[in-house]
Amino acid sequence: MSSPVNNVVPGLAPEVPLTLPEPVERTLPNGLRVLLTRRPGVPLAEVRLSIPAAHADLAVADVLSAALFSGTETASMTEIAQRLQGVGGALGAGADPDRIAVSGNSLATGLPELLEVLGDLLKAADYPDGPLEVERSRIIDSLSVAEQQPDFQVGRALDARLWGDHPYGNQQPAAAEVAAVDREAVLALHAARLHPTGARLIIVGDIDPDATAAAVEKALGDWNGAGEPRRMAPLPDLAPGPLVLVDRPGSVQSAIRVAYPAVARTHADNAAQHLANLVFGGYFSSRLVMNLRETKGYGYSPRSRVDHAPAGSFQLAAVDVATEVTGPALAEVHAELRGMAERPPAADELDLARRYALGSVKLATATQAGIANYISVLAAAGLPLSWLAEHSERIREVTPADVQRVAAERLDPDRAVAVVLGDGDQIREPLAEFGEIAAP
Amino acid sequence: MTVATIPAPAFAIERFKLDNGLRVVLAPDPGAPVVGVAVVYDVGMRSEPEGRTGFAHLFEHMMFQGSHNVGKAEHMRHVQSAGGTFNGSTHIDYTDYFNLLPSNGLELALFLEADRMRGPAITEENLANQVSVVKEEIRVNVLNRPYGGFPWIKLPPVMFDTFPNAHDGYGSFVDLDAATVDDAQSFFDAYYPASNAVLSVAGDFDPEQARALVERHFGGVEARPAPVHPPFDEPDLDAERRESYVDERATLPAVAIAWRVPDPVTELAAFLPYVVLGELLTDGDASRLVERLVHTDRTATAVAAHTSFMSEPFASRGPTAMLVQAFLPPGTPVDTVLGTVDEELARVAAGVDEVELDRVKARVAAQLLRGDDSVMGRSRRFATAEIFHGDAAMATRFASLLGEVTATAVSEAAAALTPNRRAVLEVIPGGAQ
Numbered sequence: 058m059s060s061p062v063n064n065v066v067p068g069l070a071p072e073v074p075l076t077l078p079e080p081v082e083r084t085l086p087n088g089l090r091v092l093l094t095r096r097p098g099v100p101l102a103e104v105r106l107s108i109p110a111a112h113a114d115l116a117v118a119d120v121l122s123a124a125l126f127s128g129t130e131t132a133s134m135t136e137i138a139q140r141l142q143g144v145g146g147a148l149g150a151g152a153d154p155d156r157i158a159v160s161g162n163s164l165a166t167g168l169p170e171l172l173e174v175l176g177d178l179l180k181a182a183d184y185p186d187g188p189l190e191v192e193r194s195r196i197i198d199s200l201s202v203a204e205q206q207p208d209f210q211v212g213r214a215l216d217a218r219l220w221g222d223h224p225y226g227n228q229q230p231a232a233a234e235v236a237a238v239d240r241e242a243v244l245a246l247h248a249a250r251l252h253p254t255g256a257r258l259i260i261v262g263d264i265d266p267d268a269t270a271a272a273v274e275k276a277l278g279d280w281n282g283a284g285e286p287r288r289m290a291p292l293p294d295l296a297p298g299p300l301v302l303v304d305r306p307g308s309v310q311s312a313i314r315v316a317y318p319a320v321a322r323t324h325a326d327n328a329a330q331h332l333a334n335l336v337f338g339g340y341f342s343s344r345l346v347m348n349l350r351e352t353k354g355y356g357y358s359p360r361s362r363v364d365h366a367p368a369g370s371f372q373l374a375a376v377d378v379a380t381e382v383t384g385p386a387l388a389e390v391h392a393e394l395r396g397m398a399e400r401p402p403a404a405d406e407l408d409l410a411r412r413y414a415l416g417s418v419k420l421a422t423a424t425q426a427g428i429a430n431y432i433s434v435l436a437a438a439g440l441p442l443s444w445l446a447e448h449s450e451r452i453r454e455v456t457p458a459d460v461q462r463v464a465a466e467r468l469d470p471d472r473a474v475a476v477v478l479g480d481g482d483q484i485r486e487p488l489a490e491f492g493e494i495a496a497p
Numbered sequence: 498m499t500v501a502t503i504p505a506p507a508f509a510i511e512r513f514k515l516d517n518g519l520r521v522v523l524a525p526d527p528g529a530p531v532v533g534v535a536v537v538y539d540v541g542m543r544s545e546p547e548g549r550t551g552f553a554h555l556f557e558h559m560m561f562q563g564s565h566n567v568g569k570a571e572h573m574r575h576v577q578s579a580g581g582t583f584n585g586s587t588h589i590d591y592t593d594y595f596n597l598l599p600s601n602g603l604e605l606a607l608f609l610e611a612d613r614m615r616g617p618a619i620t621e622e623n624l625a626n627q628v629s630v631v632k633e634e635i636r637v638n639v640l641n642r643p644y645g646g647f648p649w650i651k652l653p654p655v656m657f658d659t660f661p662n663a664h665d666g667y668g669s670f671v672d673l674d675a676a677t678v679d680d681a682q683s684f685f686d687a688y689y690p691a692s693n694a695v696l697s698v699a700g701d702f703d704p705e706q707a708r709a710l711v712e713r714h715f716g717g718v719e720a721r722p723a724p725v726h727p728p729f730d731e732p733d734l735d736a737e738r739r740e741s742y743v744d745e746r747a748t749l750p751a752v753a754i755a756w757r758v759p760d761p762v763t764e765l766a767a768f769l770p771y772v773v774l775g776e777l778l779t780d781g782d783a784s785r786l787v788e789r790l791v792h793t794d795r796t797a798t799a800v801a802a803h804t805s806f807m808s809e810p811f812a813s814r815g816p817t818a819m820l821v822q823a824f825l826p827p828g829t830p831v832d833t834v835l836g837t838v839d840e841e842l843a844r845v846a847a848g849v850d851e852v853e854l855d856r857v858k859a860r861v862a863a864q865l866l867r868g869d870d871s872v873m874g875r876s877r878r879f880a881t882a883e884i885f886h887g888d889a890a891m892a893t894r895f896a897s898l899l900g901e902v903t904a905t906a907v908s909e910a911a912a913a914l915t916p917n918r919r920a921v922l923e924v925i926p927g928g929a930q
Contacts, residue, residue, distance in 0.1 A: 066564045066566065066567070066608060067604045067608050068605075070601035070602075071601060071607060072599070073600050098528045098529075099866040099869050100866065101863060101866055118577055126782065129596070134792065135782065135788060137782075138782035138783035139856060141781070142781050142856040142857065142859065143855070143856045143859060144859045145864075146782060146860070149789065162863065162867060163863060164863050167859075176644075194795070194826060195791070195798045198748075198749055198798040198826055201747060201748035202643055202644070202747075202748055202824075204748075205746040207641055224625055265826075274753060294740075295886055308641060309636050309640050310637065310641045323892065340572070341573040341583075342573055342574045344580075346568060351569070351626065354626045354629030355626075355635070356632050356633050357633040357636075357637055377633070377637055377641075379633060407576065408578075409574065411576045412580050413578065415580055416602075417582075419599045420580070420581070420582060420599070423528075423530075423531045423871070423872060424529075424871050425870050426870070429503070440612055478838075
């Protein structure tokens with residue numbers, strides 16, 4: 058080849074507009090809301106079922122989620138697993154303070170069978186004692202491992218510090234609480250909460266929506282029952298106070314977590330907040346990553362995010378750093394937070410974040426699983442998938458002044474809550490320079 | 498019982514080679530308006546020099562520190578400015594660099610990959626910075642958590658004797674600190690010529706236009722000879738090897754068992770039954786070891802079997818292994834689990850039911866297809882299929898090749914996993930008990 062070396066970074070071709078599939082929505086007579094999206098590609102289907110479970114006992118909900126597949130009145134755990142495996146399928150369940158979620162996937166041709174299995178579980182899960190005992194022990198075993206993980210440990214302390222008595226303040230049951238869960242409690246929770254009313258079933262894949270609607274109706278049309286709906290109280294405002302130090306003797310890193318306020322997706326400032334978070338620490342080209350990782354080498358993955366949970370929104374900056382740089386790293390996190398209002402992004406810094414935000418939506422909706430997840434997350438906030446297109450338009454309009462304004466209002470260390478987990482003997486003194494220190 | 502027929506994915510694939518030896522794979526598919534660009538270099542942790550453990554991975558970090566026309570951090574900035582994401586990853590036998598962008602960013606990604614294929618811009622300052630970042634990565638993933646590096650770092654030294662196969666590919670802090678700019682240049686010179694790489698583009702693009710862009714940006718990359726890959730082979734074990742270590746943050750006993758398997762490339766037909774066997778043993782509640790160890794005997798709280806140390810059967814060379822790893826309820830003796838695994842392998846060796854095998858194959862196919870739904874996943878898989886199997890299109894054939902594995906072949910594979918050929922590593926829970 059005789060081409061010369063190209064030394065001019067090429068620009069972009071004309072932008073390809075965002076195209077989102079339009080879910081077909083049905084509500085079954087029993088109240089189940091069904092969102093079906095045809096997205097060809099690979100011959101698979103993704104399934105997400107979300108059942109409201111506010112104020113359910115967490116330990117019972119965890120055991121229920123694990124033991125949901127342990128057997129029905131007519132089928133053993135093995136038979137259920139074989140039926141799923143035979144159509145290339147798998148199902149799993151999990152609980153959080155807001156819901157019990159069942160998700161999975163299968164070959165598209167096997168979707169009716171997967172839905173039949175799902176229906177059998179919802180209608181007739183029997184939680185037999187033997188398998189229930191196994192699942193209870195497995196949860197306790199895996200909790201014992203999780204409790205050694207710095208991210209889990211600091212997350213638990215942060216939840217407690219941020220939300221106190223609100224259900225979000227305790228999102229992980231203790232081993233003793235799990236051990237106390239018996240079959241009656243699980244059956245009672247299933248009877249009280251696993252109802253179609255208020256539940257949402259999302260299916261995305263290489264499917265025909267009409268045929269799939271018929272399969273859903275057949276498998277889940279006779280799923281019934283109703284309980285009293287319980288609402289989750291909104292999250293309380295953040296209450297700034299002393300830095301919380303979680304002692305983890307011998308820890309070779311400190312896990313720094315700094316939480317600060319946020320507005321909801323539906324707030325007029327949400328688009329500006331989205332971009333402010335990106336500029337601050339929401340992507341690799343952010344100030345936090347450039348400073349803490351690429352300049353100082355303090356941590357592998359400094360990051361910040363806006364967390365839009367169903368009960369409320371907040372922002373969180375996080376970085377795990379070598380023990381000896383704990384103080385300097387926290388000082389830099391504070392400085393970068395303040396810097397968002399003091400040194401607001403110029404047009405080019407904002408445009409970089411803006412283009413990233415616009416592209417991210419295209420990337421995140423490029424797979425069946427990605428679309429299913431987005432539909433599910435937005436639906437939990439009462440928003441349709443098409444909200445992404447509207448949000449993208451709002452992202453285009455955000456100005457540097459908007460970002461400076463939302464940063465000044467919320468990206469402020471004095472309004473933040475900080476929790477640091479690390480080797481107390483090593484980091485207590487450097488952290489004392491930031492003010493008062495409290496135990497978890 | 499419904500057992501699904503296994504569908505074959507149909508992706509059009511074009512392959513060609515530039516004069517400098519760069520192999521190029523184009524896999525157009527207009528499904529979503531995004532494009533994946535992956536460059537895979539045929540060098541991994543096995544090729545790093547003695548005294549420089551962790552160097553292949555450190556060098557991967559250095560490839561993001563700038564190149565001829567791209568400053569430090571600018572690669573990320575350019576890709577993200579196009580609305581895209583990027584990353585790199587270092588494996589036992591290869592290193593990949595990948596970008597996923599809205600489809601209007603194709604030329605940008607090609608330019609950036611071509612620019613660093615001409616050589617990264619490595620300075621003392623950048624190197625010191627990234628040594629520090631890599632140490633934090635190792636602290637997060639290995640040193641500051643329970644079961645860090647188990648079994649992918651901890652088991653190879655039990656099973657293997659030679660440095661390439663046995664050493665810690667994440668690297669010791671001593672070796673990382675000793676790395677120099679000259680080391681990086683030597684590593685680039687030896688292992689990063691265009692002729693040792695595959696460029697793979699998947700997603701929404703016009704193949705003719707893409708071909709012209711590839712030639713424009715990569716055609717001028719210097720032609721240099723590809724390295725000769727030395728054989729890394731070692732004799733199989735003829736007596737069991739067993740070691741243990743205390744993990745201060747572990748709360749449960751754990752064990753990993755590994756046996757050598759046929760070469761995933763040169764003996765593919767003999768290797769595939771082990772991939773199916775792994776799924777038969779531990780995929781889901783209907784699988785042999787999950788049902789027996791977890792649900793019946795309650796001697797394991799979790800168990801998983803897979804081929805190759807990083808669980809990538811189609812992106813590995815020999816020598817490699819089949820692994821079974823299990824976490825046990827507190828106080829459970831590892832020997833009990835070893836004995837049960839032997840019993841279950843003997844049962845498989847005695848014969849496998851066709852219906853059971855068909856179920857397992859259906860799930861394997863679905864999992865491979867799910868990976869293919871991601872444009873980024875596809876571009877990376879096509880590239881590694883070209884690197885290891887000499888044909889990117891092989892990536893679309895693995896599901897059907899696994900579908901052809903017979904019950905007899907799976908039984909024979911299980912029969913070969915005998916105690917005298919295994920390496921066993923036990924994790925003893927430490928102070929957290």
